[in-house]
Amino acid sequence: MKHTENCIHHWHRVLGHRDEEAIQKMVRDDLATGVKIRKCNVNHDCECCMEGKMTRLPFPKQTGAQSTRMLELIHTDVCGPMNTVTPGGARYFMTIIDDFTRFCVVYFLEKKSEVPDKIEEFVQMAETRFGKRPAVIRADNGGEYRSRRLGSFYRQKGITAQFTAAYSPQQNGIAERKNRSLVEMARIEHEHYTMDYKYWAEAVNTANYVQNMLPTRATEKIPYEAWYTRKPDLKHMHIFGCSAFVHIPDQKRTKLEPKGMKLTFVGYSDSQKAYRLVDLATNKIYHSRDVRFLNESKPLMKNSRPTELVEYDWNLEIHRDVADEPNVEVYDEEMPLSSEGEDDFLDCSQGTQTEDSRSETDEDPETPVTVRRSERCTKGLPPVRYREAIGMVKSNVPEPHTIKEAMESTEKDLWKAAIKEELQAHEENGTWKVVPLPAGRKTIGCKWIFKRKEDEKGNVVRYKARLVAQGFTQKYGTDYDEVFAPVVKQVTFKALLSVAHQRKMLIKHIDVKTAYLNGELQEMVFMRPPPGCDFGDSKLVCHLQKGIYGLKQAAHIWNKKLNAVLQRLGFKPSENDSCLYSKRNSDGTMSYIAVYVDDLVVVCNSEEEYEVIVRNLNNHFKVTSLGDIRHFLGIRVTPRIKNYHSLHGKYY
Template sequence: MMEEGDDVLEHINKLKTLAEQLEAVGAPVCEDDLVITLLGSLSDSYQFLITALESRSDTLSWELVTSRLLHEEMKRKEQGSKGDEASQGQAFITRDNQRKGRPVKKSWPCHNCGKIGHWMAECPSRIQENTERHRPQRAQDSGDRYRSQRANVAQEEDSGDYLFSIGETTSAKSSDIWLVDSGATQHMTCSKKFMRNYKGFDAVDVHLADDGIVQAIGSGDIVMSMKTPQGMKKGVLTNVWHIPKLSRNLFSVGRFTKDVGPVTFTKDGCYGEAKGTKWKIGAREGKGLFKLQMTPVAPEQANAAKSSGCQGGTKSYLWHLRLGHIGHDGLNCIVTKNIGIGIDISSVKKWDVCEGCALGKQTRVRFQSNTTARTSKLLEVIHSDVCGPMSMATFSGKRYFVTFIDDKSRYCVVYLLKSKSEVAAKFMEYAAMAETQTGKRVKYLQSDNGGEYKSDKLARFCAERGIQQRFTPPYTPQLNGVAERMNRTLVECARCMMEHAGLGKSYWGEAVMTAMFLRNRCPTRAIHQDKSPYQVWTMKKPILANLKVFGCHAYVQVPQDKRAKFDSKSSLCRFLGYAEHQKSYRFEEVSTGAIKISRDATFMEDKFDEGPRNYNDESSVVEFDDHDEDEEKEEGKTDDDMDSSDDDNEDTRSSKSNIKRHTRTQSLEKATVIPSPKRRTYRCPSLEHVSAAAMDFEAAYIVDSVGETPTTFKSAMESSDSGKWKEACDSEFDSLQRNDTWEIVPLPKGRKAIGCRWVFRVKENQDGEVERFKARLVAKGFSQKFGVDYEETFAPVAKFTSIRVVLSMAAKYGLMLHQMDVKTAFLNGSLNEDIYMDQPDGYLDATQPDYVCKLKRSLYGLKQSPRMWNQTIDGFMIKMGFKKCESDHCI
């Protein structure tokens, strides 16, 4: 048996070892018995988790149970509550929404007859009375034009005791009291003073526990303020019903579980959970009631906070976000010293704790710093350092960035790198740019002792230009403090902006470049004067009026040449920063992932993505270079003078689009013994050409030897090789049909179909000659949702050690090695989940164009496809008499 506080992984390994020992002596233990033994040996604190697992409708596998246990233990360690009751994660919510925290029947009296052992709704005497009373009335009510819903007594069998108890104890009405109800089908309120987006509707009958009927006459949203471990937060209860005759407001546990996350009932109250955070939502009161510990927020307060995109509705906080989470002192310096142009506040007010800053800037207590002599001229000393590698690459394969900081002005320039070997080339590029702009020469390059700064290429360049290199002693980064501190500033600023915008780690390159743009325009104590680095560098004040909050949504105008007569004139995009050399903004289109450069946009600085996002497997980068007469006249202006005026005469515009493509692939992580693997996406570096217009963000593209490879079905059919691409698509589609990959069905109500796309490749032989044109249909698996259309995704990968052993044995004993490839391997795996996909482009069913494909096979692109293929080939090999190696499941 497992004792409280014991390590779960150690306990699992012990049990697994015992099973292996039994198998070795000829008494194997089946997987079902092993799972039952494991669950029965857990400590009492895991009882909630065991109940949730046992209530699942599918078969419990050893891998599923162990991964859930390890996940639960990890969450407990993070929360520091090993001895507390196990919290029920969202993955453990049962599909039929059973067990919603009701007390045990055996110890709870019936409110109808007073006996113990059953609920009031199950009382035999009450059921008989209701049957006799309602029998003649049902025929009359069957033609009622009103819809009927139940609060508390859903289908005469759920918990009606809470609301019935309210009717017994009080008849007074209060619109400020909310009660937690596990039987209510909707959130309900008796007052609409806290409601937003209120909409009236035809009266709906709502049945109460005491057989009373009240009517709901409208619905709306209510903003609730709640206390969480991270401080006070605000949430929104959506579709709250307005029932004027209701005596108390009801918080529906079922609706909260469906919309947000699970609810756990304990002796002292009930707790809600969402995104790994658990907080108390209700306190126990008398007679089994739970009073909601959330406070409604008046609509005017909620709208004020929303309009500013920050807590408290202060303009100061909005500018804090626009300037990349600048500190209070820095923002106050900009306002009071008139450092920037376009700031529309006269004084800076203190704001509450910024969540983005708390997550992105938390530091240790600082060490005492030593001051050194400062230079008096630009470019006299340039500080430099490399940061990386990052855990995720940018869309063009960058994993590092290098900074070059002028010692006098602290003006910083950042370059994104694929590898450290590019540092020499980037410094040459920086030196040429800086010397041309300032008219001065670089004298010293200060860096650490890294090998990238000691390359022959960089040493020759510095010797030819008379630049002296200064290196810090090994393992003393403190002596390169200027560059080290700048890297930290940029990373913290980027992290804060991504956290606030809800963007994934793939966006770090965009965020770092934006952080550089903003930090150069914010004051710093290092200069010892009321100026920003940009002002010292250029002798001009930066224009700040055009700054926007990173990651916010915006509607970007679609150029006239890129749309038809009645097409929408704008598209919804995410704001990703500033195209400094084009006096424009940089956006990512929400629907397609395309990158756009434009100055014609309407920003919504309070609208962001709901959660982190990463780049798709493959997407296109599109730039729109708008040229008009005003821009030609302003060529002499600085990079900051972004023109925000709109040109009403669209006929005078001409637009060019440079389409740049890049390829991303996924790599599987190393296999682990039991825990579920982390899903992480990596992109392989692609061939790249950086244009002057997109120099800031390193947009990449690929040119194939036979011309540009198409990225969509439409572009393939319009290319010069359209016939070959069509033949490749036909072959792929026929293969999918032969394998019975899907069936055409109507999309069920409440389900959402995932998309699909064609991926085109030109296959070459070993001589570099074109062998064939290949097309593959892949599902957009990135839009799948955990717990809905996929669960387990882990698939083992052969270890390199095992491969080396096999090759060594073949070489030593003169064995013949056979290599094979399974064509369309993933299509051999069958799916366990119901997944619906849009019909592929170019092959729409003419008789059923509105239908979707219900997938039967594990199509390429689905998150669980590798796992399904592994299970298929694993079962086939075992059936053929092979035995799996325990140390490497791919052997």
């Protein structure tokens, strides 16, 4: 090397802009000759190096939440498109993470343009459940997050939108890492049982459900507990992709057909207390709580020809649809997971319906039952005394799924009597008024659900017809607004039992008959005539005045009505649990009422006091006294001696 100058900066340029520390080390270790370096400003900046070697500045490491309260900051990101389209048509999934709790909600999308819909849905859910909306929503610079519609929605709701700088996904690192972790867990779940990749959404959905149940490094808390304020119970969880046997309800099979069917477990229902299982041969999704798991078995792999996802629900109660009761506490209460375009529905035998395919009348218009005005709704039907003839009858005939099937069955007179009784109850209750449909308004559907009531020996003791609204046809903001209704917490009930035990108080159980029919509607909801009813004019519809089973807001307005009545009777809700009411009597003693939907537990000091409470409630509702408490909230309560009770854990 030819020596020219002794300045390090000169040799920096001579040696191809090698970093100066490396040059000094070379001289210090005598690795070359001809180089002598004098002291100078070694921190001199070389503009050529800055231009040619520019790298990104390091991102600060985040060790915890940036927020101090729930919904203060929300992170969101879209992952996809996936190589395989799900049976429901999804190619993307979208995560929404609360920064403070790290609770994550997943939505599945067919296209990115659905992002504004899902953000609006999440905000509405937060407002309904917590009474507040997100303050800041942070997303990347994707066009789906910068739409005019979404910007208008943010301004309307007072939400601040934050966007990452261009080509800086690290600024949205929480959402990016969540997407990566969900994909990794879903990939492992898939590989464990070598399932078809078209079920990737089910795997992602389950992965998110599991991760919400586990503590995070950032907060050292469990997201589920921070979000729902209760510890998660993991005993219901099973291995994704394992085989399982599902009980087939009696009304879905004949006497000689198998009672169970082998399916594949793919997750947890987001709308009810049930598991999601798939028939790999038909792509049909089933929701059921009556499941026996084979956790070490591999799924039954078959060639799946159909591409459409069809859902069945085998746990539908005639009087209580969990999907329409947001107050009922399920495994993942309000989480809108894995909703790949699937519809809510009331009757599992009919599959799903779309808005376009839904007809004005869901039943055959030629059914034999013809009902006109309210005073003629029961004309031509047999009297209720038909029920007296069925005391010891056992029926092998499946329960009808439609009014047409009911009218064509050998038990049609009994079903007619049941329909008559139900319509009379609605008429006495003033559930609706028959009016012309106002211009510009749409109707919601309704249908009949038929059920035989049996005694403990299996003898049919009653035929029941329940008219239910098809709540899945309601439109948010038009047909309903608030839907949340609280229920008493199990820990509250246990504490109440402890108080009753210590004070030697009576513990009684009350059931409110047709509770949802007592709620008073504030919204203008119009329902099509009950199937089989003829109002004499096709333009006449039912203008609902009160709640009816199946309505989205049915649980909310019933709870609101019950709360008003109890406070009128002198009971005050607890600050810690709004479904525990207390009243101080004139003699200084206390009375308590715990509320779980239409079940009331009364704790009082004497039979006389209890009779007064029942009588007062009967002035507002039709209530049935069930006597001493036997079971409630999954707990069986057994009296040992007078006024003493013991808990026996869950009975189901």
